[in-house]
Amino acid sequence: MSAVMSNPLFREPLTIAGAAREIEFRDAVREAMCEEMRRDKRVYLLGEEVAQYDGAYKVSKGMLAEFGAARVVDTPISESGFSGMAIGSAMLGLRPIVEFMSWSFSLVAADPILNNAPKMLYMSGGQYGCPIVFRGNDGAGGQLGSTHSWSVEGLFSNVPGVKIVIPSNPADAKGLMKTAIRDDDPVFFLESERLLSMKGHVPEGEYLIPFGHAAIRRAGKDCTICSWGRPVHFCMEAAEILANEGIDCEVIDLRTIRPLDLPTVVASVRKTSAAVVVDQSWSFASPGSELAAQIHRHCFDDLDNFVHRVHSDDVPTPYAVALEQEYLPNVRKICEAVRSATYRA
């Protein structure tokens, strides 16, 4: 096991016995932030409506009361300005958590978050790093129209120097957020508005989940389905349907796409000989296309078929409800891809 995994704080929370407590995804993210802020005075939270309004999505509820206005900072609608400001403060040694109400709004701050944060260490020859977490809602599914429905992992995973975390459940969200805050590099933490109210078991005690360690959500022998974030739930649903048809799927939740846990994926595909990648960003030059390319490379002789991919359709996100559902990587599309990949179509 690697050095990170030998750290006693890194544990797999889903296997912890007696973790009867169920909390919402948003509570899990908040717990992680609060615990880290109690532990380390350098950590602070800033963003639009995070303090007095308790967060537009109530993720930071109560944090102003506990930590005060100096550490839970309301900002104007100035994403470029406050992102850059947070990055500057990180260069001097603070550890900011920047909330984007939606990752869609981070595009206004593209220069600081892509041109400053991930390059600072490199450009300064290792002198100035940027220990910062950017977090917020990502992805479509709420009929918000195309400006508010970005899956930014498609764009941002192209950039060297960022770590990208996309948790699919409350326990992972907490453990990964704590790791993100302690990480010395910039971390993009992608939540989903559609998952914030989801409840799940979250252990009481302290735990951290390392980056680059996928979780196998369902074991199976016929086809490997790889995903991350909200679409993992679609994959689990599809796997149930396919099981009734006699196709036994293994569902892998990557949890972070940078770093990407290739060994877990490769081991699975060597076993199943079929792979489907489900990625809610657009298909062209996406994390999904990268993963597919890696599987082709590492499992060339093991595959019975090419790696199938399911993405959002290659169009701006539509508003109308039926169109949006059709646009997303939905259960139907995943089932079709698996049937095709396993020659059961």
Added chain:
Amino acid sequence: MKDPTVPMPQVAPPAAPTAGTSASSLPVSASTALQWLREMHLIREFEVRCMQSYQEKKIGGFCHVYIGQEAVAVGCVAAMQPQDPIVTAYRDHGHALARGMSARACMAEMYGRASGCAKGKGGSMHMFDRPNNLFGGHGIVGAQTPLGAGLAFATKYEDEVMLGGKNRRVSLSFLGDGAVNQGAFYEAMNLAGLLHLPVIFIVENNGYSMGTAIHRGTTMSHDLCVKGRAHGLREVTIDGMDVVSVYRDMSVLVEWCREHSRPAIVDMNCYRFKGHSMSDPRKYRTREEEAHHESRDPIINLERLLAGEGVLDDAKLATMLKDVREEVRDAVTFANDSEATPSDELYKDVFVEPWGRYTGSSLPSYMGGATNACTFRATDGKEGLV
């Protein structure tokens, strides 16, 4: 304010309020003023029905209603020519209706119907109406401000390069007081000042961006015009709760912009009566404060004025309200009964050229057969811009 190269005629300051009564007297015919009242009622009724339909889950996504701010859109549009371009933010139903979009097309858009103004692809925050020169509601805060400068750039270019000074259109870009803090806005103002663009930035200053009272998010919030002053913009502060003031002061300003091809900023004082969107419990302000502003209701203001002038009585008002309710009820029925946007629309309007869906290659010959029902075609430029 002081750009030495351009004459700065006085814009009439809003008349001093007299106690108890409205400061306005009618600068237009009674029938025009009655038309304004009808439009304001139409917007309000429309928004009330939107809220209902949202509760019934017929409308999805984010929905921001314009209740309380009706006088701004109606007064500003009245001061413009139909060919003057307008662009606004996501609180856009009022601007769309004031600009002449049918209540049917507007409601159908929110219902996600093919009969909506954007075929159900845009939704509440993205109302576009080409025939009425409405260049969009825009969901990203501040995004429409450089676009407003661009519309003005195009109309100026059209006159100078293509038509020889014929149209002299003025562009309006609406934004909220919270949008004032976006960097794009400052870049847009600087460009407008630098390039002498005939654009007016109307800050609909309703005192809040979501739960943030203006002084908590904005420096110099007592004097928003200072933001424009730094870029050589003409400035006017207007009482946005009084449609007559809006019309009168905007008319002077619009004609000044037209005459001199210069940009301006308006601090338009108003108040949103409802929450920011459908899920806002309004804990950040007191019910007393709300009651105070509701007593300045722009619709009641105008009704009082018109009654005082003897052009509105109870019977006339009742007929008007009945008429408006009928129009909005019809719009809701129309939206409800319209066909949901069909799935083959998913791939249309991505490109003007009918390339069809992406199938793993960017060569059109490998594409599927989707044809494009997109209405936009660039002109050849001979007759100016459309």
